[in-house]
Amino acid sequence: xxxxxxxxxxxxxxxxxxxxxxxxxxxxxxxxxxxxxxxxxxxxxxxxxxxxxxxxxxxxxxxxxxxxxxxxxxxxxxxxxxxxxxxxxxxxxxxxxxxxxxxxxxxxxxxxxxxxxxxxxxxxxxxxxxxxxxxxxxxxxxxxxxxxxxxxxxxxxx
Numbered sequence: 001x002x003x004x005x006x007x008x009x010x011x012x013x014x015x016x017x018x019x020x021x022x023x024x025x026x027x028x029x030x031x032x033x034x035x036x037x038x039x040x041x042x043x044x045x046x047x048x049x050x051x052x053x054x055x056x057x058x059x060x061x062x063x064x065x066x067x068x069x070x071x072x073x074x075x076x077x078x079x080x081x082x083x084x085x086x087x088x089x090x091x092x093x094x095x096x097x098x099x100x101x102x103x104x105x106x107x108x109x110x111x112x113x114x115x116x117x118x119x120x121x122x123x124x125x126x127x128x129x130x131x132x133x134x135x136x137x138x139x140x141x142x143x144x145x146x147x148x149x150x151x152x153x154x155x156x157x158x
Contacts, residue, residue, distance in 0.1 A: 046134060049077060050105040053115075056091075056098035064092045068104075069133050071152075077104065079115070080130055081149035085140030093149045104153060113153040126150050 046067040055062050069078040081093040096102060096115040103112050118126050127150060130137050141148050 049079075051079070051092055051102060052104070053092055053095035053102040054099040056094045062092065062095055064090075066092070067134070068153075069130055075155060077106070077113075077153040078118075078126055078130065079151045079153060080134075080137060081151070082137055082140040083144075083148075085143040087144055087146070089146060089149060093151070096151055101156065102153070112156040114156050115151045115153050118150040118152055123150055126152070 047070050049066055049068045051064045051066050053062050053064070054060070066079055069080070070076075071078060079092075079096075081090050083090040097117060100115045101112070102115055103110055105111075127137075127148075130150065137148070
């Protein structure tokens, strides 16, 4: 798939890392809202969710469009806190660390979830799967000194 390879190459550039965090989420939120949850633009390339977490400091709901790695055999999702290879952890990761109960919109359905930061061998195994799923994550990790956070989202009973 030459189109996917081209997008992977472009998404690994520093220019993309500077521009994408300002453009991609705004477009995703707008299109998602306009289509009443039926379309998430970035999900045309990678599976995606809209994460609604509670602000770690503000206590307010925060909606963030994110790529995800579904784990259909487990009924869970993996979120990668790559921040497009920029130095700091993305704010949504701090929100999940402070308040792990959240909600995702997955393919138009709102699902209450609990997030768990992955560590140790579990994180290492998921990181290998994430690199196979989207190879640019390796470039993002090489660009930063921090360890990229990985979260597993598990559905909560309603």
